[in-house]
Amino acid sequence: xxxxxxxxxxxxxxxxxxxxxxxxxxxxxxxxxxxxxxxxxxxxxxxxxxxxxxxxxxxxxxxxxxxxxxxxxxxxxxxxxxxxxxxxxxxxxxxxxxxxxxxxxxxxxxxxxxxxxxxxxxxxxxxxxxxxxxxxxxxxxxxxxxxxxxxxxxxxxxxxxxxxxxxxxxxxxxxxxxxxxxxxxxxxxxxxxxxxxxxxxxxxxxxxxxxxxxxxxxxxxxxxxxxxxxxxxxxxxxxxxxxxxxxxxxxxxxxxxxxxxxxxxxxxxxxxxxxxxxxxxxxxxxxxxxxxxxxxxxxxxxxxxxxxxxxxxxxxxxxxxxxxxxxxxxxxxxxxxxxxxxxxxxxxxxxxxxxxxxxxxxxxxxxxxxxxxxxxxxxxxxxxxxxxxxxxxxxxxxxxxxxxxxxxxxxxxxxxxxxxxxxxxxxxxxxxxxxxxxxxxxxxxxxxxxxxxxxxxxxxxxxxxxxxxxxxxxxxxxxxxxxxxxxxxxxxxxxxxxxxxxxxxxx
Amino acid sequence: xxxxxxxxxxxxxxxxxxxxxxxxxxxxxxxxxxxxxxxxxxxxxxxxxxxxxxxxxxxxxxxxxxxxxxxxxxxxxxxxxxxxxxxxxxxxxxxxxxxxxxxxxxxxxxxxxxxxxxxxxxxxxxxxxxxxxxxxxxxxxxxxxxxxxxxxxxxxxxxxxxxxxxxxxxxxxxxxxxxxxxxxxxxxxxxxxxxxxxxxxxxxxxxxxxxxxxxxxxxxxxxxxxxxxxxxxxxxxxxxxxxxxxxxxxxxxxxxxxxxxxxxxxxxxxxxxxxxxxxxxxxxx
Numbered sequence: 030x031x032x033x034x035x036x037x038x039x040x041x042x043x044x045x046x047x048x049x050x051x052x053x054x055x056x057x058x059x060x061x062x063x064x065x066x067x068x069x070x071x072x073x074x075x076x077x078x079x080x081x082x083x084x085x086x087x088x089x090x091x092x093x094x095x096x097x098x099x100x101x102x103x104x105x106x107x108x109x110x111x112x113x114x115x116x117x118x119x120x121x122x123x124x125x126x127x128x129x130x131x132x133x134x135x136x137x138x139x140x141x142x143x144x145x146x147x148x149x150x151x152x153x154x155x156x157x158x159x160x161x162x163x164x165x166x167x168x169x170x171x172x173x174x175x176x177x178x179x180x181x182x183x184x185x186x187x188x189x190x191x192x193x194x195x196x197x198x199x200x201x202x203x204x205x206x207x208x209x210x211x212x213x214x215x216x217x218x219x220x221x222x223x224x225x226x227x228x229x230x231x232x233x234x235x236x237x238x239x240x241x242x243x244x245x246x247x248x249x250x251x252x253x254x255x256x257x258x259x260x261x262x263x264x265x266x267x268x269x270x271x272x273x274x275x276x277x278x279x280x281x282x283x284x285x286x287x288x289x290x291x292x293x294x295x296x297x298x299x300x301x302x303x304x305x306x307x308x309x310x311x312x313x314x315x316x317x318x319x320x321x322x323x324x325x326x327x328x329x330x331x332x333x334x335x336x337x338x339x340x341x342x343x344x345x346x347x348x349x350x351x352x353x354x355x356x357x358x359x360x361x362x363x364x365x366x367x368x369x370x371x372x373x374x375x376x377x378x379x380x381x382x383x384x385x386x387x388x389x390x391x392x393x394x395x396x397x398x399x400x401x402x403x404x405x406x407x408x409x410x411x412x413x414x415x416x417x418x419x420x421x422x423x424x425x426x427x428x429x430x431x432x433x434x435x436x437x438x439x440x441x442x443x444x445x446x447x448x449x450x451x452x453x454x455x456x457x458x459x460x461x462x463x464x465x466x467x468x469x470x471x472x473x474x475x476x477x478x479x480x481x482x483x484x485x486x487x488x489x490x491x492x493x494x495x496x497x498x499x500x501x502x503x504x505x506x507x508x509x510x511x512x513x514x515x516x517x518x519x520x521x522x523x524x525x526x527x528x529x530x531x532x533x534x535x536x
Numbered sequence: 537x538x539x540x541x542x543x544x545x546x547x548x549x550x551x552x553x554x555x556x557x558x559x560x561x562x563x564x565x566x567x568x569x570x571x572x573x574x575x576x577x578x579x580x581x582x583x584x585x586x587x588x589x590x591x592x593x594x595x596x597x598x599x600x601x602x603x604x605x606x607x608x609x610x611x612x613x614x615x616x617x618x619x620x621x622x623x624x625x626x627x628x629x630x631x632x633x634x635x636x637x638x639x640x641x642x643x644x645x646x647x648x649x650x651x652x653x654x655x656x657x658x659x660x661x662x663x664x665x666x667x668x669x670x671x672x673x674x675x676x677x678x679x680x681x682x683x684x685x686x687x688x689x690x691x692x693x694x695x696x697x698x699x700x701x702x703x704x705x706x707x708x709x710x711x712x713x714x715x716x717x718x719x720x721x722x723x724x725x726x727x728x729x730x731x732x733x734x735x736x737x738x739x740x741x742x743x744x745x746x747x748x749x750x751x752x753x754x755x756x757x758x759x760x761x762x763x764x765x766x767x768x769x770x771x772x773x774x775x776x777x778x779x780x781x782x783x784x785x786x787x788x789x790x791x792x793x794x795x796x797x798x799x800x801x802x803x804x805x806x807x808x809x810x811x812x813x814x815x816x817x818x819x820x821x
Binding site for chain 1: 553554557558590754755756759819821
């Protein structure tokens with residue numbers, strides 16, 4: 030079966046029919062949050078918890094990724110799965126990082142057979158790419174995951190909620206303690222709707238100052254030595270790039286946003302934590318200060334950079350689903366205008382999420398094709414290297430979605446005739462900015478009209494593609510196996526693309 | 537007419553392939569200081585391959601050869617001069633070396649049956665070059681002089697400073713020599729690649745003295761340099777009003793006319809024409 034983008038969809042899944050097709054037609058089935066009836070919540074150890082619930086074969090266990098590459102919690106739980114010889118477990122972490130390498134063994138020996146996540150890289154990603162996961166990998170979006178949980182499509186048996194500070198009743202937050210990571214937006218649906226909710230903390234206190242994890246939904250509290258390694262918790266890149274090509278891309282991006290009239294009072298804005306994104310934010314900051322402009326909000330993952338813009342009164346509020354650095358953590362702790370949001374509030378397509386109120390979002394791409402489809406899930410060889418996160422959610426919601434990327438990287442063109450894997454559909458992408466020109470999606474005739482007399486270097490996607498292959502040559506097509514190892518689930522629950530095994534079949 | 541000239545080492549493929557994306561008016565592929573002695577022949581090989589395979593768009597291609605007083609200079613010219621480049625940049629120029637360079641280029645053009653006439657930008661970076669700058673600027677193929685302040689400071693045995701008093705005389709000499717011959721006066725690069733404020737101040741100073749372009753050693757300097765050496769929107773608007781008033785005055789057979797209460801004479805009209813010419817060339821409105 031194929032979807033509307035002509036991509037293969039495995040049997041049993043709903044094919045993607047267009048970015049808005051199911052969102053407008055689907056009835057939003059929302060479960061009721063489950064209030065805990067437990068009065069004595071303290072549990073000695075993870076092992077004891079496995080007996081208490083009890084955790085058995087084929088159960089679905091969930092985790093959040095606010096501790097990022099410093100996370101210890103997922104590894105502690107899978108160590109117990111390994112010890113007990115449990116089989117066919119389904120894991121639903123919001124993201125998987127290199128730190129989760131111990132999972133590789135459990136995938137290979139069949140103890141973990143299915144994974145639902147929004148982002149994956151490192152050894153676990155490589156293991157799945159070459160076909161070791163016996164069932165499907167499902168790649169959700171940050172907004173699609175809470176939709177799946179709240180609608181009962183993704184049923185979580187036990188949610189393990191790494192919580193940097195908690196009291197004995199499970200009231201907790203992410204801003205105090207040695208493993209402070211800031212807001213805890215990605216875990217909120219798990220907290221409300223999982224059958225069993227377990228807070229795991231390394232900082233048990235009598236009283237929690239700011240409650241983000243509401244204890245009334247928590248069934249168990251476990252104290253451990255460490256839930257994470259602080260050096261891996263903060264994101265790697267939180268400084269604007271100094272690379273001249275990326276700086277040019279950032280400058281042209283701001284010129285484009287400006288020419289399209291988006292730099293004005295009340296503007297809302299989102300960008301990532303990468304070097305180019307921060308350079309765009311820096312240029313935006315200068316423009317806003319120069320013209321005394323005050324925006325309404327910036328959202329998404331929050332960096333110290335956006336905190337600085339909030340403190341300079343350039344934005345009214347920050348809506349924060351995840352803190353990328355310690356400045357953001359501190360700001361969330363102290364500034365009432367820095368507001369936490371759940372992943373559902375951020376991107377759940379069945380509600381009216383924050384992403385729908387965005388004016389401008391700046392996103393990256395591993396590949397983009399002649400139809401503007403974007404891949405941030407696999408590399409050009411088919412290996413898993415990421416995932417949507419909030420990519421498709423914000424691209425859908427924002428009035429202006431701009432992809433920024435170098436035209437070529439490591440002697441490979443970023444513009445393809447067809448992307449290896451579609452993460453975000455071309456219909457949600459408005460502009461591409463590269464060092465060799467800006468492309469406007471022909472669907473956006475309004476933008477093209479506005480830019481009719483622009484001095485910006487506006488080119489077509491075909492121009493860019495031709496320029497790129499004149500520099501790099503036409504790459505030999507990659508050969509992927511016919512075996513599907515996973516699917517990319519669009520935010521509405523339909524399948525936008527299938528991820529195929531790299532190399533031959535495994536024995 | 538140039539505003540910005542970007543130096544790029546001629547042995548760095550990643551930088552070379554992006555030479556035309558930064559909006560410099562010219563790119564200077566450097567075979568001299570940027571290339572180690574042991575890598576000279578490899579750099580020329582790489583650069584000639586690059587020219588054969590890669591087309592740069594809408595940018596003047598300048599090549600800084602090794603000095604003609606070194607074993608590499610003449611060989612550089614023989615291998616590099618072709619229809620694929622526009623200009624040779626001659627280090628440590630003197631009247632003698634500029635004459636030699638012009639003669640060699642002429643012979644190579646003839647031998648290779650070239651369509652193009654290659655220009656020369658001599659670098660004024662020795663005390664003797666400063667003294668000879670007028671004569672150097674008057675060679676037929678010379679269409680710009682570049683001040684090389686770092687080497688000059690060594691020759692003068694002075695320290696370079698942020699204020700640049702030590703090069704004031706040399707700057708002025710280069711400007712006078714260039715302008716007297718109707719060619720570009722190109723300022724020495726600003727050596728900090730991170731201090732954009734300092735770059736702007738240095739560029740404004742150079743422009744106020746009469747420089748019309750500046751060389752850049754990092755792509756991040758180009759925007760600032762282009763901005764400073766381009767006519768401002770106010771200047772363009774004012775120039776347009778002067779030329780409109782001139783046109784009206786001609787129609788009305790008026791010999792003298794004024795704009796904003798100021799008398800406009802021939803030099804002001806010439807300057808206004810120059811401003812409009814630059815605005816058109818660099819597509820500034």
